Amino acid sequence: MIYGYARVSTKEQNLETQLAQLESFKCDLIIEEKHTGSTMKRPKLETLLQELKAGDKLIITRVDRLGRNTQQLLSLVEELQDRDVTLYIIELGMEATHRNGKLFLTILSALAENERELLAEKRTAGIKNAREKGIKLGRKGKSKEQVEHAIDLWKQNDKTIKQIENATGVSKSILYREIHKRELKRELV
Template identity: 75%
Template sequence: MTIFGYARVSSREQNLDTQIEQLEARKCDIIIEEKMTGATFKRPQLENLLEEAKEGDTIIVTRVDRLGRNTQQLLELVNVLQARNISLYIIELGIEATHRNGKLFLTILSALAENERELLAEKRNAGLENAKRKGIKLGRKGKARGQLELAIELWQQGEKTIKQIEESTGVGKSILYREIQKRGLTRAI
Protein backbone atom coordinates (compact mmCIF):
# COMPACT_ATOMS: atom_id res chain seq x y z
CA MET A 1 0.00 0.00 0.00
CA THR A 2 1.40 3.33 -1.11
CA ILE A 3 0.66 6.72 0.40
CA PHE A 4 0.61 9.40 -2.29
CA GLY A 5 0.69 13.12 -1.56
CA TYR A 6 -0.72 15.55 -4.10
CA ALA A 7 0.32 19.23 -4.01
CA ARG A 8 -1.05 21.78 -6.47
CA VAL A 9 -0.85 25.53 -6.96
CA SER A 10 -2.64 27.55 -9.61
CA SER A 11 0.30 29.25 -11.31
CA ARG A 12 4.01 28.80 -11.96
CA GLU A 13 4.82 31.80 -9.74
CA GLN A 14 3.23 30.20 -6.67
CA ASN A 15 5.13 28.03 -4.23
CA LEU A 16 4.42 24.40 -3.22
CA ASP A 17 6.71 24.37 -0.15
CA THR A 18 4.03 24.58 2.55
CA GLN A 19 1.96 21.81 1.02
CA ILE A 20 5.02 19.60 0.53
CA GLU A 21 6.07 20.09 4.17
CA GLN A 22 2.61 19.01 5.35
CA LEU A 23 2.62 15.97 3.06
CA GLU A 24 6.12 14.97 4.18
CA ALA A 25 4.95 15.20 7.81
CA ARG A 26 2.23 12.66 6.91
CA LYS A 27 4.96 10.28 5.72
CA CYS A 28 3.86 10.16 2.08
CA ASP A 29 5.83 7.64 0.03
CA ILE A 30 5.48 9.66 -3.18
CA ILE A 31 4.61 13.36 -3.52
CA ILE A 32 3.17 14.54 -6.83
CA GLU A 33 3.58 18.26 -7.61
CA GLU A 34 1.49 20.22 -10.10
CA LYS A 35 1.31 23.87 -11.13
CA MET A 36 -2.01 24.09 -12.93
CA THR A 37 -5.22 25.99 -12.31
CA GLY A 38 -7.96 23.99 -10.59
CA ALA A 39 -10.52 25.48 -12.96
CA THR A 40 -9.23 23.32 -15.80
CA PHE A 41 -10.25 19.70 -16.05
CA LYS A 42 -6.85 18.74 -17.47
CA ARG A 43 -4.38 18.20 -14.67
CA PRO A 44 -1.79 15.77 -16.08
CA GLN A 45 0.00 15.00 -12.82
CA LEU A 46 -3.27 14.24 -11.01
CA GLU A 47 -4.37 12.06 -13.92
CA ASN A 48 -1.06 10.14 -13.76
CA LEU A 49 -1.48 9.71 -10.01
CA LEU A 50 -4.98 8.32 -10.46
CA GLU A 51 -3.68 5.84 -13.04
CA GLU A 52 -0.83 4.74 -10.77
CA ALA A 53 -2.82 4.39 -7.54
CA LYS A 54 -4.07 0.89 -6.77
CA GLU A 55 -6.61 -0.66 -4.43
CA GLY A 56 -5.62 -0.09 -0.80
CA ASP A 57 -3.50 3.01 -1.58
CA THR A 58 -4.11 6.39 0.03
CA ILE A 59 -4.02 9.85 -1.52
CA ILE A 60 -3.44 12.79 0.82
CA VAL A 61 -4.05 16.46 0.00
CA THR A 62 -3.65 19.49 2.23
CA ARG A 63 -6.93 21.17 1.29
CA VAL A 64 -10.05 20.20 -0.58
CA ASP A 65 -9.60 22.93 -3.21
CA ARG A 66 -6.37 21.29 -4.39
CA LEU A 67 -8.49 18.63 -6.13
CA GLY A 68 -11.15 20.68 -7.89
CA ARG A 69 -13.00 23.98 -8.11
CA ASN A 70 -16.57 22.76 -7.93
CA THR A 71 -18.70 20.22 -6.14
CA GLN A 72 -19.30 18.11 -9.23
CA GLN A 73 -15.57 17.77 -10.03
CA LEU A 74 -14.76 16.86 -6.47
CA LEU A 75 -17.54 14.32 -5.99
CA GLU A 76 -16.75 12.60 -9.29
CA LEU A 77 -13.16 12.16 -8.10
CA VAL A 78 -14.28 10.87 -4.69
CA ASN A 79 -16.66 8.40 -6.37
CA VAL A 80 -13.89 7.10 -8.64
CA LEU A 81 -11.54 6.63 -5.69
CA GLN A 82 -14.24 5.00 -3.59
CA ALA A 83 -15.10 2.53 -6.38
CA ARG A 84 -11.41 1.60 -6.67
CA ASN A 85 -11.04 1.27 -2.87
CA ILE A 86 -8.47 4.10 -2.72
CA SER A 87 -8.61 6.30 0.37
CA LEU A 88 -8.58 10.10 0.16
CA TYR A 89 -7.48 12.02 3.24
CA ILE A 90 -7.78 15.83 3.49
CA ILE A 91 -5.39 17.26 6.10
CA GLU A 92 -7.15 20.61 6.61
CA LEU A 93 -10.45 18.91 7.41
CA GLY A 94 -9.02 15.89 9.15
CA ILE A 95 -11.38 13.60 7.24
CA GLU A 96 -11.25 10.45 5.19
CA ALA A 97 -13.23 11.78 2.21
CA THR A 98 -14.02 8.38 0.69
CA HIS A 99 -15.74 7.24 3.91
CA ARG A 100 -19.55 7.73 3.95
CA ASN A 101 -19.54 10.48 6.63
CA GLY A 102 -16.48 12.15 5.14
CA LYS A 103 -18.15 12.21 1.74
CA LEU A 104 -21.27 13.85 3.21
CA PHE A 105 -19.21 16.49 5.00
CA LEU A 106 -17.15 17.10 1.85
CA THR A 107 -20.30 17.52 -0.26
CA ILE A 108 -21.71 20.15 2.08
CA LEU A 109 -18.40 21.99 2.43
CA SER A 110 -17.71 21.94 -1.30
CA ALA A 111 -21.20 23.25 -2.11
CA LEU A 112 -20.73 26.12 0.36
CA ALA A 113 -17.32 27.01 -1.10
CA GLU A 114 -18.70 26.95 -4.65
CA ASN A 115 -21.60 29.17 -3.57
CA GLU A 116 -19.17 31.63 -1.98
CA ARG A 117 -17.12 31.84 -5.22
CA GLU A 118 -20.30 32.54 -7.19
CA LEU A 119 -21.39 35.25 -4.72
CA LEU A 120 -17.98 36.93 -4.94
CA ALA A 121 -18.16 36.88 -8.74
CA GLU A 122 -21.65 38.42 -8.63
CA LYS A 123 -20.46 41.17 -6.27
CA ARG A 124 -17.43 41.88 -8.44
CA ASN A 125 -19.54 42.08 -11.61
CA ALA A 126 -22.11 44.35 -9.90
CA GLY A 127 -19.29 46.65 -8.77
CA LEU A 128 -17.83 46.78 -12.28
CA GLU A 129 -21.24 47.59 -13.79
CA ASN A 130 -21.79 50.30 -11.18
CA ALA A 131 -18.39 51.84 -11.94
CA LYS A 132 -19.13 51.82 -15.69
CA ARG A 133 -22.47 53.57 -15.13
CA LYS A 134 -20.67 56.26 -13.15
CA GLY A 135 -18.16 56.70 -15.98
CA ILE A 136 -15.20 55.42 -14.00
CA LYS A 137 -12.44 54.16 -16.26
CA LEU A 138 -11.60 50.53 -15.47
CA GLY A 139 -8.42 48.56 -16.02
CA ARG A 140 -4.78 49.12 -15.29
CA LYS A 141 -3.55 52.66 -14.91
CA GLY A 142 -0.76 53.52 -17.31
CA LYS A 143 2.63 54.71 -16.16
CA ALA A 144 2.93 58.43 -15.74
CA ARG A 145 3.56 60.00 -19.12
CA GLY A 146 6.72 61.68 -17.83
CA GLN A 147 8.21 58.36 -16.72
CA LEU A 148 7.53 56.81 -20.12
CA GLU A 149 9.11 59.78 -21.89
CA LEU A 150 12.15 59.52 -19.62
CA ALA A 151 12.44 55.79 -20.31
CA ILE A 152 12.33 56.40 -24.06
CA GLU A 153 14.94 59.13 -23.79
CA LEU A 154 17.26 56.87 -21.77
CA TRP A 155 16.80 54.07 -24.29
CA GLN A 156 17.59 56.36 -27.21
CA GLN A 157 20.78 57.55 -25.50
CA GLY A 158 21.93 53.92 -25.41
CA GLU A 159 23.89 54.28 -22.16
CA LYS A 160 21.67 52.11 -19.95
CA THR A 161 20.39 48.57 -20.27
CA ILE A 162 16.67 47.89 -20.42
CA LYS A 163 16.84 46.47 -16.89
CA GLN A 164 18.48 49.67 -15.62
CA ILE A 165 15.82 51.75 -17.36
CA GLU A 166 13.06 49.61 -15.83
CA GLU A 167 14.54 50.01 -12.35
CA SER A 168 15.07 53.77 -12.58
CA THR A 169 11.77 54.72 -14.24
CA GLY A 170 9.37 51.97 -13.20
CA VAL A 171 8.36 51.49 -16.84
CA GLY A 172 8.24 47.81 -17.82
CA LYS A 173 10.20 46.60 -20.83
CA SER A 174 7.08 45.42 -22.69
CA ILE A 175 5.52 48.89 -22.38
CA LEU A 176 8.78 50.52 -23.41
CA TYR A 177 9.29 48.25 -26.45
CA ARG A 178 5.66 48.69 -27.52
CA GLU A 179 5.97 52.48 -27.42
CA ILE A 180 9.33 52.44 -29.24
CA GLN A 181 7.85 50.29 -31.98
CA LYS A 182 4.68 52.41 -32.16
CA ARG A 183 6.77 55.57 -32.63
CA GLY A 184 9.28 53.92 -34.99
CA LEU A 185 12.23 55.10 -32.88
CA THR A 186 15.89 54.12 -33.23
CA ARG A 187 18.68 54.08 -30.72
CA ALA A 188 21.73 56.38 -30.82
CA ILE A 189 25.03 54.60 -31.30
Protein backbone atom coordinates in the same frame (compact mmCIF):
# COMPACT_ATOMS: atom_id res chain seq x y z
CA MET B 1 1.16 2.78 -1.04
CA ILE B 2 0.63 6.30 0.31
CA TYR B 3 0.63 9.11 -2.26
CA GLY B 4 0.63 12.82 -1.56
CA TYR B 5 -0.60 15.43 -4.04
CA ALA B 6 0.38 19.10 -3.79
CA ARG B 7 -0.81 21.74 -6.25
CA VAL B 8 -0.64 25.49 -6.65
CA SER B 9 -2.32 27.49 -9.41
CA THR B 10 0.54 29.65 -10.66
CA LYS B 11 4.26 29.28 -11.18
CA GLU B 12 4.85 32.19 -8.76
CA GLN B 13 3.27 30.31 -5.85
CA ASN B 14 5.28 27.76 -3.92
CA LEU B 15 4.46 24.33 -2.59
CA GLU B 16 6.54 24.42 0.60
CA THR B 17 3.67 24.44 3.12
CA GLN B 18 1.80 21.63 1.37
CA LEU B 19 4.95 19.56 0.98
CA ALA B 20 5.82 19.91 4.68
CA GLN B 21 2.33 18.74 5.65
CA LEU B 22 2.45 15.79 3.26
CA GLU B 23 5.93 14.77 4.40
CA SER B 24 4.67 14.61 8.00
CA PHE B 25 2.21 11.92 6.83
CA LYS B 26 5.09 9.72 5.63
CA CYS B 27 3.96 9.61 2.00
CA ASP B 28 5.82 7.11 -0.16
CA LEU B 29 5.59 9.46 -3.15
CA ILE B 30 4.56 13.12 -3.36
CA ILE B 31 3.39 14.51 -6.69
CA GLU B 32 3.90 18.26 -7.19
CA GLU B 33 1.97 20.27 -9.76
CA LYS B 34 1.72 23.93 -10.72
CA HIS B 35 -1.46 24.14 -12.74
CA THR B 36 -4.80 25.89 -12.42
CA GLY B 37 -7.59 24.00 -10.70
CA SER B 38 -10.39 25.52 -12.77
CA THR B 39 -10.26 22.58 -15.16
CA MET B 40 -9.55 18.90 -14.71
CA LYS B 41 -6.61 19.16 -17.13
CA ARG B 42 -3.86 18.59 -14.62
CA PRO B 43 -1.48 16.11 -16.23
CA LYS B 44 0.36 14.96 -13.10
CA LEU B 45 -2.88 14.41 -11.18
CA GLU B 46 -4.37 12.50 -14.10
CA THR B 47 -1.29 10.24 -14.25
CA LEU B 48 -1.43 9.70 -10.48
CA LEU B 49 -5.12 8.82 -10.58
CA GLN B 50 -4.44 6.18 -13.24
CA GLU B 51 -1.70 4.60 -11.13
CA LEU B 52 -3.69 4.33 -7.89
CA LYS B 53 -4.61 0.76 -6.96
CA ALA B 54 -7.01 -0.78 -4.46
CA GLY B 55 -5.70 -0.26 -0.94
CA ASP B 56 -3.67 2.85 -1.83
CA LYS B 57 -4.13 6.10 0.05
CA LEU B 58 -4.14 9.58 -1.52
CA ILE B 59 -3.43 12.47 0.83
CA ILE B 60 -4.11 16.12 0.00
CA THR B 61 -3.82 19.20 2.17
CA ARG B 62 -7.08 20.91 1.21
CA VAL B 63 -10.27 20.11 -0.69
CA ASP B 64 -9.63 22.68 -3.42
CA ARG B 65 -6.40 20.94 -4.48
CA LEU B 66 -8.46 18.31 -6.35
CA GLY B 67 -11.40 20.20 -7.81
CA ARG B 68 -13.01 23.63 -8.08
CA ASN B 69 -16.65 22.61 -8.09
CA THR B 70 -18.78 20.20 -6.13
CA GLN B 71 -19.66 17.98 -9.07
CA GLN B 72 -16.04 17.59 -10.17
CA LEU B 73 -14.86 16.82 -6.66
CA LEU B 74 -17.62 14.38 -5.78
CA SER B 75 -17.15 12.55 -9.07
CA LEU B 76 -13.49 12.06 -8.22
CA VAL B 77 -14.26 10.94 -4.65
CA GLU B 78 -16.84 8.49 -6.02
CA GLU B 79 -14.27 7.10 -8.48
CA LEU B 80 -11.69 6.65 -5.73
CA GLN B 81 -14.21 4.94 -3.48
CA ASP B 82 -15.24 2.55 -6.28
CA ARG B 83 -11.56 1.66 -6.76
CA ASP B 84 -11.07 1.13 -2.99
CA VAL B 85 -8.63 4.06 -2.74
CA THR B 86 -8.75 6.12 0.45
CA LEU B 87 -8.72 9.91 0.15
CA TYR B 88 -7.47 11.72 3.25
CA ILE B 89 -7.75 15.51 3.58
CA ILE B 90 -5.32 16.96 6.11
CA GLU B 91 -7.20 20.24 6.60
CA LEU B 92 -10.34 18.34 7.62
CA GLY B 93 -8.53 15.56 9.46
CA MET B 94 -10.73 12.96 7.81
CA GLU B 95 -11.10 10.37 5.11
CA ALA B 96 -13.36 11.74 2.42
CA THR B 97 -14.20 8.40 0.82
CA HIS B 98 -16.32 7.20 3.76
CA ARG B 99 -20.03 8.03 4.04
CA ASN B 100 -19.75 10.82 6.64
CA GLY B 101 -16.65 12.18 4.93
CA LYS B 102 -18.52 12.43 1.63
CA LEU B 103 -21.41 14.25 3.31
CA PHE B 104 -19.09 16.76 4.95
CA LEU B 105 -17.11 17.15 1.73
CA THR B 106 -20.29 17.83 -0.25
CA ILE B 107 -21.30 20.59 2.15
CA LEU B 108 -17.82 22.12 2.26
CA SER B 109 -17.38 21.99 -1.51
CA ALA B 110 -20.81 23.54 -2.10
CA LEU B 111 -19.95 26.39 0.28
CA ALA B 112 -16.64 27.02 -1.50
CA GLU B 113 -18.35 26.99 -4.90
CA ASN B 114 -20.99 29.40 -3.59
CA GLU B 115 -18.23 31.73 -2.32
CA ARG B 116 -16.61 31.81 -5.79
CA GLU B 117 -19.99 32.61 -7.37
CA LEU B 118 -20.61 35.40 -4.83
CA LEU B 119 -17.20 36.92 -5.60
CA ALA B 120 -17.98 36.82 -9.32
CA GLU B 121 -21.35 38.53 -8.70
CA LYS B 122 -19.68 41.22 -6.57
CA ARG B 123 -17.09 41.83 -9.29
CA THR B 124 -19.80 42.12 -11.96
CA ALA B 125 -21.86 44.48 -9.76
CA GLY B 126 -18.76 46.61 -9.08
CA ILE B 127 -18.04 46.93 -12.80
CA LYS B 128 -21.65 47.83 -13.55
CA ASN B 129 -21.66 50.41 -10.74
CA ALA B 130 -18.42 51.99 -12.00
CA ARG B 131 -19.80 52.24 -15.54
CA GLU B 132 -23.02 53.85 -14.27
CA LYS B 133 -20.90 56.47 -12.51
CA GLY B 134 -19.07 57.17 -15.76
CA ILE B 135 -15.82 55.60 -14.64
CA LYS B 136 -14.00 54.28 -17.67
CA LEU B 137 -12.59 50.79 -17.18
CA GLY B 138 -9.85 49.04 -19.09
CA ARG B 139 -6.76 50.38 -20.77
CA LYS B 140 -6.43 54.08 -21.38
CA GLY B 141 -6.86 55.10 -24.99
CA LYS B 142 -4.31 57.13 -26.89
CA SER B 143 -4.65 60.92 -26.73
CA LYS B 144 -5.91 62.88 -29.73
CA GLU B 145 -2.49 64.47 -29.99
CA GLN B 146 -0.78 61.07 -30.24
CA VAL B 147 -3.20 59.92 -32.94
CA GLU B 148 -2.82 63.20 -34.89
CA HIS B 149 0.96 62.90 -34.71
CA ALA B 150 0.74 59.32 -36.02
CA ILE B 151 -1.52 60.44 -38.90
CA ASP B 152 0.89 63.28 -39.75
CA LEU B 153 3.81 60.85 -39.84
CA TRP B 154 1.80 58.47 -42.02
CA LYS B 155 0.94 61.29 -44.44
CA GLN B 156 4.63 62.18 -44.80
CA ASN B 157 5.00 58.78 -46.46
CA ASP B 158 8.59 58.22 -45.32
CA LYS B 159 8.04 55.90 -42.35
CA THR B 160 6.72 52.39 -42.05
CA ILE B 161 3.71 51.64 -39.87
CA LYS B 162 6.04 49.92 -37.39
CA GLN B 163 8.24 53.04 -37.18
CA ILE B 164 5.15 55.21 -36.61
CA GLU B 165 3.92 52.79 -33.96
CA ASN B 166 7.29 52.93 -32.17
CA ALA B 167 7.55 56.73 -32.41
CA THR B 168 4.04 57.59 -31.23
CA GLY B 169 2.86 54.64 -29.14
CA VAL B 170 -0.23 54.42 -31.36
CA SER B 171 -0.89 50.83 -32.40
CA LYS B 172 -1.24 49.92 -36.05
CA SER B 173 -4.87 48.88 -35.49
CA ILE B 174 -5.73 52.34 -34.10
CA LEU B 175 -3.81 54.01 -36.91
CA TYR B 176 -5.49 51.92 -39.64
CA ARG B 177 -8.90 52.47 -38.06
CA GLU B 178 -8.34 56.25 -38.06
CA ILE B 179 -7.03 56.23 -41.65
CA HIS B 180 -10.10 54.28 -42.76
CA LYS B 181 -12.47 56.52 -40.79
CA ARG B 182 -10.97 59.64 -42.41
CA GLU B 183 -10.85 57.93 -45.82
CA LEU B 184 -7.21 58.93 -46.24
CA LYS B 185 -5.08 57.77 -49.15
CA ARG B 186 -1.32 57.66 -49.23
CA GLU B 187 0.48 59.16 -52.19
CA LEU B 188 2.61 56.68 -54.08
CA VAL B 189 6.21 57.83 -54.43
